[in-house]
Amino acid sequence: MELEALCSAxxxxxxxxxxxxxxxxxxxxxxxAELLVKESEAIIIANxxxxxxxxxxxxxxxxxxxxxxTEDRIKAMSEGLRQVAxxxxxxxxxxxxxxxxxxxxxxKVRVPLGVIxxxxxxxxxxxxxxxxxxxxxxxxxxxxxxxxAINSNxxxxxxxxxxxxxxxxxxxxxxxxxxxxxxxxxxxxxxxxYVDVLIPRGxxxxxxxxVENSKIPVIETGAGNCHIxxxxxxxxxxxxxxxxxxxxxxxxxxxxxxxxxxxxxxxESIFPDIARALHDxxxxxxxxxxxxxSSEFVVPAxxxxxxxxxxxxxxxxxxxxxxxxxxxxxxxxxxxxxxxxVTEDEESAEKFLKGVDSACVYVNASxxxxxxxxxxxxxxxxxxxxxxxxxxxxxxKELTSYKYQIRGNGQVRG
Amino acid sequence: MELEALCSAxxxxxxxxxxxxxxxxxxxxxxxAELLVKESEAIIIANxxxxxxxxxxxxxxxxxxxxxxTEDRIKAMSEGLRQVAxxxxxxxxxxxxxxxxxxxxxxKVRVPLGVIxxxxxxxxxxxxxxxxxxxxxxxxxxxxxxxxAINSNxxxxxxxxxxxxxxxxxxxxxxxxxxxxxxxxxxxxxxxxYVDVLIPRGxxxxxxxxVENSKIPVIETGAGNCHIxxxxxxxxxxxxxxxxxxxxxxxxxxxxxxxxxxxxxxxESIFPDIARALHDxxxxxxxxxxxxxSSEFVVPAxxxxxxxxxxxxxxxxxxxxxxxxxxxxxxxxxxxxxxxxVTEDEESAEKFLKGVDSACVYVNASxxxxxxxxxxxxxxxxxxxxxxxxxxxxxxKELTSYKYQIRGNGQVRG
Numbered sequence: 095m096e097l098e099a100l101c102s103a104x105x106x107x108x109x110x111x112x113x114x115x116x117x118x119x120x121x122x123x124x125x126x127a128e129l130l131v132k133e134s135e136a137i138i139i140a141n142x143x144x145x146x147x148x149x150x151x152x153x154x155x156x157x158x159x160x161x162x163x164t165e166d167r168i169k170a171m172s173e174g175l176r177q178v179a180x181x182x183x184x185x186x187x188x189x190x191x192x193x194x195x196x197x198x199x200x201x202k203v204r205v206p207l208g209v210i211x212x213x214x215x216x217x218x219x220x221x222x223x224x225x226x227x228x229x230x231x232x233x234x235x236x237x238x239x240x241x242x243a244i245n246s247n248x249x250x251x252x253x254x255x256x257x258x259x260x261x262x263x264x265x266x267x268x269x270x271x272x273x274x275x276x277x278x279x280x281x282x283x284x285x286x287x288y289v290d291v292l293i294p295r296g297x298x299x300x301x302x303x304x305v306e307n308s309k310i311p312v313i314e315t316g317a318g319n320c321h322i323x324x325x326x327x328x329x330x331x332x333x334x335x336x337x338x339x340x341x342x343x344x345x346x347x348x349x350x351x352x353x354x355x356x357x358x359x360x361x362e363s364i365f366p367d368i369a370r371a372l373h374d375x376x377x378x379x380x381x382x383x384x385x386x387x388s389s390e391f392v393v394p395a396x397x398x399x400x401x402x403x404x405x406x407x408x409x410x411x412x413x414x415x416x417x418x419x420x421x422x423x424x425x426x427x428x429x430x431x432x433x434x435x436v437t438e439d440e441e442s443a444e445k446f447l448k449g450v451d452s453a454c455v456y457v458n459a460s461x462x463x464x465x466x467x468x469x470x471x472x473x474x475x476x477x478x479x480x481x482x483x484x485x486x487x488x489x490x491k492e493l494t495s496y497k498y499q500i501r502g503n504g505q506v507r508g
Numbered sequence: 509m510e511l512e513a514l515c516s517a518x519x520x521x522x523x524x525x526x527x528x529x530x531x532x533x534x535x536x537x538x539x540x541a542e543l544l545v546k547e548s549e550a551i552i553i554a555n556x557x558x559x560x561x562x563x564x565x566x567x568x569x570x571x572x573x574x575x576x577x578t579e580d581r582i583k584a585m586s587e588g589l590r591q592v593a594x595x596x597x598x599x600x601x602x603x604x605x606x607x608x609x610x611x612x613x614x615x616k617v618r619v620p621l622g623v624i625x626x627x628x629x630x631x632x633x634x635x636x637x638x639x640x641x642x643x644x645x646x647x648x649x650x651x652x653x654x655x656x657a658i659n660s661n662x663x664x665x666x667x668x669x670x671x672x673x674x675x676x677x678x679x680x681x682x683x684x685x686x687x688x689x690x691x692x693x694x695x696x697x698x699x700x701x702y703v704d705v706l707i708p709r710g711x712x713x714x715x716x717x718x719v720e721n722s723k724i725p726v727i728e729t730g731a732g733n734c735h736i737x738x739x740x741x742x743x744x745x746x747x748x749x750x751x752x753x754x755x756x757x758x759x760x761x762x763x764x765x766x767x768x769x770x771x772x773x774x775x776e777s778i779f780p781d782i783a784r785a786l787h788d789x790x791x792x793x794x795x796x797x798x799x800x801x802s803s804e805f806v807v808p809a810x811x812x813x814x815x816x817x818x819x820x821x822x823x824x825x826x827x828x829x830x831x832x833x834x835x836x837x838x839x840x841x842x843x844x845x846x847x848x849x850v851t852e853d854e855e856s857a858e859k860f861l862k863g864v865d866s867a868c869v870y871v872n873a874s875x876x877x878x879x880x881x882x883x884x885x886x887x888x889x890x891x892x893x894x895x896x897x898x899x900x901x902x903x904x905k906e907l908t909s910y911k912y913q914i915r916g917n918g919q920v921r922g
Contacts, residue, residue: 109839109865194884198873205865207895286719290895305700309719311726311896332918339920425523447913451523451619459612459916468921469912470608481621481704481909482725483897495895498883499861502873504746506753507882 097281100269101288104209104234107266112206112232114263116183119230123179126257127172130222133253134168140249141218148242160216161242171222171250178226181472184490185232199501204494206232208290211282212475213238213304215296218246225254225268227475231493234267236289238282240296241274248272283308295476298403313483315476318348318431319403320461323355323420323446325437330364332458333436337368339460340434342375346405348477349432349464353400353410354379355420361388361413372409381411400427417442421449428452430479432461453479453486511695514683515702518623518648521680526620526646528677530597533644540671541589544636547667548582554663555632562656574630575656585636585664592640595886598904599646613915618908620646622704625696626889627652627718629710632660639668639682641889645907648681650703652696654710655688662686697722709890712817727897729890732762732845733817734875737769737834737860739851744778746872747850751782753874754848756789760819762891763846763878767814767824768793769834775802775827786823795825814841831856835863842866844893846875867893867900 095103130137141163148158190202210233214220221237228235239247247270255265271282283292286309294304298317305312322340324333340351356365361384369389372379379385380395392411399410400423414420417435424433434456435446443457454464464487466474471489478484484492509517544551555577562572604616624647628634635651642649653661661684669679685696697706700723708718712731719726736754738747754765770779775798783803786793793799794809806825813824814837828834831849838847848870849860857871868878878901880888885903892898898906 109863113862192884194882198877200883208865305723311894313896329918335918335920343921443915447915448527449523451622452911454912454914457913457915459914459919460921462921463612463914463919468608469614470606480725482727485909486912495899497866498868498900499871500868500873500877501857501861501871504743504749505873505877506749507757507874507876 101285103266104236104269105288107264108208108234110264111234111267120179122261122263123175125261126254127175129253129257130168130172134165137249140245143245144243171219174223175226178230178473184494196505198505201499202496205497207495209234211236211289211292213294215240216242218243221247221250227473229267231490236269238271244274280307286310313478314480315478316348317403317429319429320351320431321353321424321433322351323435325442326357326359327439328436329438333364334368334371336436336460338371340462341409343462349461351461352404355412355414358413376407378408382413384413385411417445425451432464434461515699517680518650518683519702521678522622522648524678525648525681534593536675536677537589537593539675540668541586543667543671544582544586548579551663554659557659558657585633588637589640592644592887598908603910610919612919615913616910619911621909623648625650625703625706627708629654630656632657635661635664641887643681645904650683652685658688694721700724727892728894729892730762731817731843733843734765734845735767735838735847736765737849739856740771740773741853742850743852747778748782748785750850750874752785754876755823757876763875765875766818769826769828772827790821792822796827798827799825831859839865846878848875
């Protein structure tokens with residue numbers, strides 16, 4: 095379908111989708127979960143076409159692996175839908191209720207955002223995930239996936255639309271933009287008349303392009319230059335454990351640590367052992383002069399290193415005089431995602447929690463916990479790194495807005 | 509000061525301003541309230557220069573009146589600051605607190621948005637109001653006022669900065685952009701590196717320009733094409749009273765009614781009396797054929813009329829078959845601000861409350877209540893008509909974001 099017609103059809107469905115009962119939405123999610131498994135063969139065949147194209151183009155093995163769908167991965171997608179069906183409906187929440195002196199009764203209730211555009215890159219499982227979350231929160235979704243996964247995304251979307259139809263629900267609750275060229279993407283970002291919110295999920299480059307081109311309000315997600323600051327009073331064992339976990343447990347994700355700040359007093363005591371442990375995990379350590387003189391495993395860092403989200407076996411190290419300098423450094427280079435202090439000093443902990451301007455600020459824990467599932471939200475559409483609307487992990491509630499319902503008996507303003 | 513330098517100085521002040529105690533902020537607000545009255549002569553002299561220019565340019569009498577500052581108006585500005593000092597500090601709220609199975613303790617706390625840019629038009633009192641609200645909520649503000657009020661705005665800003673200095677607070681908590689040309693305004697909208705949020709206050713044209721040009725996240729405010737729908741079961745007295753109040757109590761504001769929808773069954777009964785009353789208040793009524801045949805005071809409406817925010821002695825009228833048609837009409841033409849139903853039928857009321865996609869939806873009350881003061885927020889920076897972040901009247905809480913503070917004792921992700 096032509097882009098504007100598709101967006102217009104999505105908008106035309108939005109009030110219908112917003113009004114569907116919780117029971118009906120859950121029924122549809124379970125039906126689609128079932129259909130995905132039942133039709134997994136067709137999905138795998140479509141996916142094989144994407145894999146063939148990717149292989150011909152010379153895509154890297156890890157990227158091809160991200161793209162690949164198997165019976166097990168489709169089962170996991172299906173399980174994801176079942177889990178979302180079990181979550182409470184965010185639209186049932188009454189956020190506030192009060193009465194004015196003039197007798198007006200106000201009720202603040204949740205409502206869906208409307209039509210949500212999601213622009214994402216390789217993984218085809220995002221298609222089902224994004225649908226489940228936006229649908230459960232009463233929204234309509236328009237997906238714009240990457241060209242690498244177009245056949246897989248189309249097959250998954252077809253199954254979802256089929257399931258919706260079988261449940262008597264308007265299929266336009268989900269649409270997939272078929273053209274994957276850049277021009278269409280930019281045109282999509284101008285569809286303000288039809289699309290209420292745009293959520294880009296993917297590389298820093300994609301997010302920059304959306305911020306640059308979009309006329310639709312955007313929720314920025316993803317970029318994470320996360321820091322661990324080891325304070326003067328840090329417990330050595332905790333510090334090592336947290337740094338190794340935050341840097342090496344998973345490399346390519348946004349809550350992974352990219353930079354280590356060390357108090358000058360522990361440069362000679364706690365740091366060398368951590369540097370060795372990082373080295374043992376094949377992490378290249380780029381540090382300032384003090385860090386270099388404290389450990390043979392540290393190579394020189396450039397100013398640029400401190401601003402980088404490596405998503406790789408790399409970490410930067412900077413020595414600081416105190417917690418204030420650590421906070422200032424973080425606020426300067428941060429992407430406002432997740433940062434941690436390791437300390438046994440309550441005053442330093444409190445200063446860090448207050449002073450660091452990030453969505454999630456940790457004391458004595460790994461930054462890897464910044465995640466909707468870990469936080470207990472039961473789901474996650476992404477991690478917001480902006481100030482407006484939502485900050486940090488976004489679950490179902492973060493995909494809603496609100497309105498005021500006001501009841502009177504003839505009140506007028508004097 | 510050059511625009512970029514000014515924005516950079518504002519950003520440099522933001523963490524300092526965010527950390528000021530409630531007591532200190534209130535002390536500064538009271539000091540500035542006092543100074544404004546003390547220095548009212550200088551402000552009135554500056555204002556007189558603006559009035560002279562406006563008169564020379566041939567500005568209309570009502571517009572000149574909006575621009576004029578008097579001793580009384582300065583006292584009212586000063587009183588506004590005192591009132592904001594008395595409001596609770598939104599930054600003291602803990603929004604949520606919970607513990608995970610792994611022992612991590614999460615706390616969701618309010619934080620300021622950061623640097624807020626406010627672009628506004630004529631009234632110079634906005635300068636003091638906007639400062640009071642952004643400062644109390646821990647934000648830094650950059651103001652871009654209209655050229656008509658530049659001398660008045662500069663004088664008021666100077667007094668505020670003087671007051672801040674006397675309290676030992678960084679004066680860059682407030683800055684005023686001196687150039688008022690369009691080029692500077694557009695350049696300001698690109699200052700994403702320094703400014704966190706942009707709030708335009710003013711005409712639909714201004715808001716469109718901001719939405720079109722801004723690279724900074726925007727909170728749209730203001731445009732209000734508000735509807736009153738008179739249902740089949742409406743009480744005639746309530747209906748008349750609400751329509752007259754919503755349309756005529758104040759013409760030039762966003763919560764004023766601009767369109768009247770009438771159930772076909774009351775076109776001959778309740779409507780004619782309302783039409784006469786509107787006519788008696790000099791309101792021109794533009795309606796469809798049915799409305800025209802029900803009242804001699806109705807002239808033909810064009811399709812365009814239904815989408816207009818008149819802000820004038822004009823109202824459009826449309827006859828509908830039922831509440832569903834009323835809801836569909838409103839959602840098509842609405843600016844998602846405020847809409848009301850007059851009905852004695854609970855089912856119609858409930859359908860209207862759920863179905864109308866506006867920030868504030870009323871049953872049996874005037875749309876004129878959509879206002880931060882009326883809602884009991886104690887203040888108002890504007891009425892948001894967008895879905896993201898805040899909807900409807902925005903008080904101090906709506907000028908904040910949040911962050912998660914997480915305390916552990918060495919937790920890492922498995």
